Amino acid sequence: MESFTKLLLFVTGVVVVVSLIEAVVLSRRKSASSPFAWYEVWISLFDLAARRLMSLLPISVATPIFSFVYDHRIFTVDINSALMVFALFIGMEFCYYWYHRASHRVRFFWATHAVHHSPNQLTLSTAYRLGLTGKLTGSTLFFAPLVWLGVKPEVVLFTLFLNLMYQGWLHTTYIPKLGWFEYVFNTPSAHRVHHASNVDYLDANYGGVLIIFDRLFGTYVEERADEPCRYGLVTPTTSRNPLVVEFEHWATLIRDVVKAKSPWIAINHVIQPPGWLPDGGGETTEELRRKSKHDGATGAVNG
Incomplete structure (x- = not known):
């Protein structure tokens, strides 16, 4: 565990x-009409530092869940062959796909995950803005099935x-499409779509390393x-206060519940x-697409 912690820090x-090197380069390339937003980097660094501090507190939900599931595992699995490594890799990808999809499609999980999508520019610093409340949700x-099948919790983590x-490396705008690689693996091009707020791009490309489960499902x-x-949220986050960025979606969720x-x-x-509302007039992905299609059809008729 100590060696893992050292690796994580390194x-x-x-x-x-x-x-930060990328940020310096991009800031020098940006034009006056579209300046580089350094505050986005600072918010990401705040998120990273705060999560590192929170990791020192015994508040993680993962430990008791994994401990309970492993105590009731149906097998005991040793990752001692290439086949087992491959099976674990595919299993992780499958679990990650559904975790990531739920993070977009269930508002409770989205309240944390929205922090990752809040930057209005896509840079490498976006990759480590993950939200402070992830350990508590x-x-x-979503990864407990691997533990239940007998993989040790520390191996899963x-x-x-x-x-x-x-x-x-997927959080970049300057790497082009990568040919055949796009058909199997997650790439910057696929992930740009995932981070886009365009109606046609919403709720897409949930894969981690692979893109095959997105193609299958x-x-x-x-x-x-x-x-x-267009990067950021459908309703863009404009605050430069990291605490607002971290908790604004929890605040609106609690307000709606109350x-x-x-x-x-x-x-x-x-x-x-x-975006769900009980009267159906909200801004879920489906409703936004229906509205976009309707507006497009109306514009075509009027034209």
């Missing part, structure tokens, strides 16, 4: 240094760490030259997608 340090439940490390969307990505006219509506505010 890799984190490298990622931060590289992201129980998202580790290390595999997840490697998965997230791969994703660091119908959530893959290709980046198009005629539809440049003001709900019935317990069932309150529960739906928690489990439905972001």
